[in-house]
Amino acid sequence: MEASVLPFTLPSLPEGWEAENSFKAIGKTTQGGTTQRTLEPVGPYFLAHARRARHKRTFSEDDRIQAQERAKKVEDNDDSEISEPEDPMMLQRDAKDWKTQDHYKVLGLSRYRWKATEEQIKRAHRKKVLKHHPDKKAAAGRADDDNFFKCIQKATEVLLDPVKRRQFDSVDEEADVEPPTKKQLAKGNYYKLWAHVFKSEARFSKVHPVPSFGDENSTKEEVENFYNFWYNFDSWRSFEYLDEDVPDDNENRDQKRHMERKNANARKKKKAEDNARLRKLLDDCSAGDERIKRFRQEANAAKNKKRLEREAAEKKAAEEARLKKEAEEKAAKEAEEKAKAEREASKKAKEAAKNAVKKNKRVLRGSVKDANYFVEGDASAATIDAVLGDVELIQGKIDADELAALAGKLNGLTVPDKIKGVWKSEVERLVAAGKLKEGEAKTLGA
Amino acid sequence: MADNGVKSGPEPSERTTIGITFGNSNSSIAHLVDDKAEVIANEDGDRQIPTILSYVDGDEYYGQQAKNFLVRNPKNTVAYFRDFLGKEFKSIDPTHNHASAHPQESGETVAFTIQDKEGEDAAPSTLSVSEVATRYLRRLVGSASEYLGKKVTSAVITVPTNFTDKQKAALIAAAAAADLEVLQLISEPVAAVLAYDGRAETKIEDKIVVVADLGGTRSDVTVLASRGGMYTILATAHDYEFAGFALDKVLMDHFAKEFMKKNSGASDPRENARSLAKLRLEAEATKRALSLGTNASFSVESLADGLDFASTINRLRYETIARTVFEGLNRLVGSAVKKAGLDVLDVDEVILSGGTSHTPRIAANLRYLFPQNTRILAPSTEPTAINPSELQARGAALQASLIQDYEAEDIDQSTHAAVTTVPHVTNAIGVISLNEAGEETFAPIVPPETAVPARRTVHLSAPNGGDVLVKVVEGNTHIKVTKPEPKAKENGDSKAAKVEDADDSDEDDSDFDDDEEEEEEKREKVWKIGSTLAEAAVKDVKKGGKVEVSITVNSDLSIIVTAREVGGKGGVRGTLTSA
Secondary structure (H helix, E strand, O other), X not given: OOOEEXXXXXXXXXXXXXXXXXXXXXXXXXXXXXXEEEEEXXXXXXXXXXXXXXXXXOHHHHHHHHHHHXXXXXXXXXXXXXXXXXXXXXXXXXXXXXXXXXXXXXXXXOOOHHHOOHHHHHHHHHHXXXXXXXXXXXXXXXXXXXXXXXXXXXXXXXXXXXXXXXXXHHOOHHHOOOOOOHHHHHHOOHHHHHHXXXXXXXXXXXXXXXXXXXXXXXXXXXXXXXXXXXXXXXXXXXXXXXXXXXXXXXXXXXXXXXXXXXXXXXXXXXXXXXXXXXXXXXXXXXXXXXXXXXXXXXXHHHHHHHHHHHHHHHHHHXXXXXXXXXXXXXXXXXXXXXXXXXXXXXXXXXXXXXXXXXXHHHHHHHXXXXXXXXXOOOOOHHHHHHHHHHHHHHHHHOOHHHHHHHHHHHOOOOOHHHHHHXXXXXXXXXXXXXOXXXXXXXXXXX | OOOOOOOOOOOHHHOOEEEEEEOOOEEEEEEEEOOEEEEEOOOOOOOOEEOEEEEEOOEEEEOHHHHHHHHHOHHHEEEOOHHHOOOOHHHOOOHHHOOOOOEEEEOOEEEEEEOOOOOOOOOOEXXXXXXXHHHHHHHHHHHHHHHHOOOOOEEEEEEOOOOOHHHHHHHHHHHHHOOOEEEEEEEHHHHHHHHHHOOOOOOOOOEEEEEEEEOOOOEEEEEEEEEOOEEEEEEEEEEOOOOHHHHHHHHHHHHHHHHHHHOOOOOOHHHOHHHHHHHHHHHHHHHHHHHHOOEEEEEEEXXXXXXXXXXXXXXXXXXXXXXXXXXXXXXXXXXXXXHOOOXXXXXXXXXXXXXXXXXXXXXXXXXXXXXXXXXXXXXXXXXXXXXXXXXXXXXXXXXXXXXXXOOHHHHHHHOOHHHHEEEEEOOEEEEEEEOOOOOEEEEEEEOOOOEOOEEEEEEEEEOOOXXXXXXXXXXXXXXXXXXXXXXXXXXXXXXXXXXXXXXXXXXXXXXXXXXOOOOOOEEEEEEEEEXXXXXXXXXXXXXXXXXXXXXXXXXXXXXXXXXXXXXOOOOEEEEEOOO
């Protein structure tokens, strides 16, 4: 917080006020003069507080460090890239072997490699030149020590020319990431390890952006997209850099052409090898890719599910049809049996009725016989005939029920008068009903 | 980076950050343009996006579109769900969900049953409140991404001060499910203060701020000490009665009665769910109109029984019928100040935040409640005030931009209790100064409730020049109540300015100020000089010169005092060991 101006005036120093260094400590802050409270972790000033608290800085220390950091920003970038230590072996290199030198390492850019921007290369070059300029070496007493300086110049020449840089990047093995071994895969994260490989391979792509390898949660489309991209990889990688030197003297044109042809063939071969290598890389990767297995299983599961469902449905339909048929058959059989039973029952009932009628008729006839044909003494054959004839007549006039009723009345009666009375009332009933004419069945109705 | 998919959050350099206010009624999203926070309008052009999701025929609607479905499709519309996050069913208040999807118990959490798929016979799904929050946040982030033209990866989200750790965890989980990294959850009132302090023209000073966050379903008042740009919450008060919906209710009742009076025999529109929803929507619109103009119309087609209704209301009438609510809000603010152990005279600034703060009457009431030199930051009282509805989102966006370059781990460590919990001094530390009458008064340099370690530098005048005495003392305030006969007291302390106007107006809401207080008396804040800590001399100051005094209080309460003439060399430096 900057100084604020308060509208207060300070008193003058009293007479005779003396203190060492003009300062006198008198009191102490009030005991327990603080409350523990929680600061809201918000805002720029809290960030400053957090920074001080975490690094245990005082206000002035923090101010100084912050000021330094702010001031340093301009030159900050210069430092970081050159901070790589220089390999003493590299310093001994001969500039003639520039083909085998690692240009990035020479400029101290081995952390960046193909990612280094032109700006970075220029700056790195300048830094190295300032350090290794032959005149500086000469000043230090080592004249003609310009070998490494030439290396630097060559490296810059290659890296600042886009065509040459691509040629070098194509064969820059230091930037390659070896595919993970089985051992590594067993231990590490499969996706992370392979992602590193493809990230490094992606530098050769003519097409950008390159789809990322993703992780175990990637969707099917992402994974398919990734493999499609890589199986159709369009690479700018070329192998001119490894060409054998073509003699540039004009003496032997044949020799020159021969070399050129040889180089062209070598390039083609290497390119083919590289394509095969990438293909194998992809095959290896996809072979172990759990995601593909999972997607296949899921697809199979979906297909199987459909099939199983269909089969189940068919089975169910067949079962239902069978059950229905059985039920129908059963019903038909039952109906038949029932009809048969009914038929038999009715037959039996008819026979029983017939028997009852016969029995009743016997009772009727028996009753008149018990009543001795309503005469005293032996009944004459004519009387018996007449009585029985009347009995027959009445029997013929009444139906089975009335017959049964009549038999019921007569059954058990032995006294002739009573039997006679029954018969008489029956005849009267029949006459009243008009079934019998007055005077018919005289023997019974009299 | 190659291992992007494996890491939990995006790299700091690949983040696109926004600030989100995830409110119970409305939400906002904001981002930073040229160091200034701007609230983003969504596809519908809304900057306050209703926190509502609605499903119609399998289509998801959110914001204002979803809100309109409260009339026609209340069952499949989820509203007011923010406060249910991370809570058990038994501890939620479902009052506001009566006119939308009803919350249900679902295991440990709360859920809603919503028909969110297409088709008449599709089975309704049970969505947990986290799932609803995830879907809503996804829409918010989608709108922001569309506006910014790149995928938003991270956000700072504001939460109420009384959000529990469980609720915070639930919110972070819901955001993570929406593919959003939560950089930090910050308190809503603090976000509001930050929005004001983050303005380039704002000078950071020590002040006591009251943030009245008046929302749709709840009102939260927070008293905080802003000390050197660091904020410490001193007290909070929460209220679930006096909030925006209470004002809606007043208007609804008013117009429902008028409707029934105009159409004799018509049924009460408040008794029919659909009429009630229409009434509520229009009442809210009318309330908003009344915050801007002095007259507002209210018209609903086919309010009830197929009868249209149109009417107008003026602001005075509204303020009369809504008086109880306004008074309740006043009491709430007063109680929060009292809870912090402070007096209204101690308050330097009142920030009105939240949608309900647009109401002019509320700001006017607070104007009367606080002394005149207290700034009331509301649109109707301060022309430079920021739109209260946008404060929190802006604050969140500012905070997001501040911390977006830090690793998640760094943020965690910096917000750890070991860093945030610090001692705060209870007594002020200052120097003795002279007022015009030549009396000794206290000039506060480190005010009370300042977190230590703290450093303050001030310039004091020495008009007579020569040798001056810097006498460092402790100080404290008390409220001096003066009975009628006024004693001209000009000690230069601007905080002791007369508050006659405030007293007059206190008749309106005298229920706040101390009850024993009599009418004509004057209340002033007076600094009392405490024990002397140190003395230092600055010699040979030029006539009319200034003396710079710097006081650093360390965490162990030891004090370093330096004093020198402004522009001069050398100076005095001394250390006071702690007690």
